[in-house]
Amino acid sequence: MVAVLLAASLLASAKTETLEELIAREEAAKVEDRPALCTEIAERQLKAADDLYTAGKVDEAQAAVKDVVTYSEKAHDAAIQSGKKLKNTEIDFRKMAAKLRDIKRSLNFDDQAPVQEAADRLESLRTDLLSHMFGKGK
């Protein structure tokens, strides 16, 4: 019960934290806590990228997309290193890749490549997580 309350309060605090605070917490976190924190950062940057593309701020949006990949890679590495949250992280990557593909379709052809590359990278990280879940990546 205490663990559930603690997890709920951690989740609630993660939602109200600024991105900078979340990043600082991730940097100081134990390896087993990093997959969830890094995924949260990646998801926030994905939302930011979507909003920035809608606002026509393409350069800033592309920087946010780069963050999505960077923090997804960190989540992937931490999940494999700790052996925790592999399935949750894999599902989160799948959903983020779907969002990236959807964002890509709303863009001009010239702006699509970085978003497609990010979606492909997430798919590749996801495949790697699946391999580890089934013992092939060890």
Next chain:
Amino acid sequence: MISTSGRLARLAFAMLLLSTAWAQRRRDPLNPLEEDQLRDAAQDPAERLKLYIVFARTRLTSLEQMRADPKVTDRAQQTRDRLQNFLDVYDELNDNIDTFVERKADLRKPLKAVIEADTEFQAKLRALKSSVDANKDESKQYDFLLTNVLDAVDGGVQDHRQLLNEQEEAAKHKKK
């Protein structure tokens, strides 16, 4: 000295490798025609969600047709690929619903169609699960994926029903 036919064969092989590498690198579940249809319906939630239902249904139908075809030899791999394709489209459907909710769109009508489709997808996927349970050797390659797809659709049905209830409640309060 390499003959012309030899050069052509090498060129064809290189092109095949390139196209395979490109296909592997760029994994998009939708074809260009479907992408165009979605672009045309960008501002219309009802139309866009309807398209996603059609695309998802097409993937499941294609899966059923492939499994019913006695000539298919790599059944396990093809089942896996088609299930993944369906899941990718279904994830995008859910992602679009989230986006329209954020924009405060009235989704009551399209959600009813989505829930109907969810029920249809659930029934087809459960039938597939029952049929493959009888053939463990073949299903090893995609059993985990099939469980994930069923989880996604089961979760989807609940979320879509809850969202429809919320939107109907909100609409009642608006009327008062």
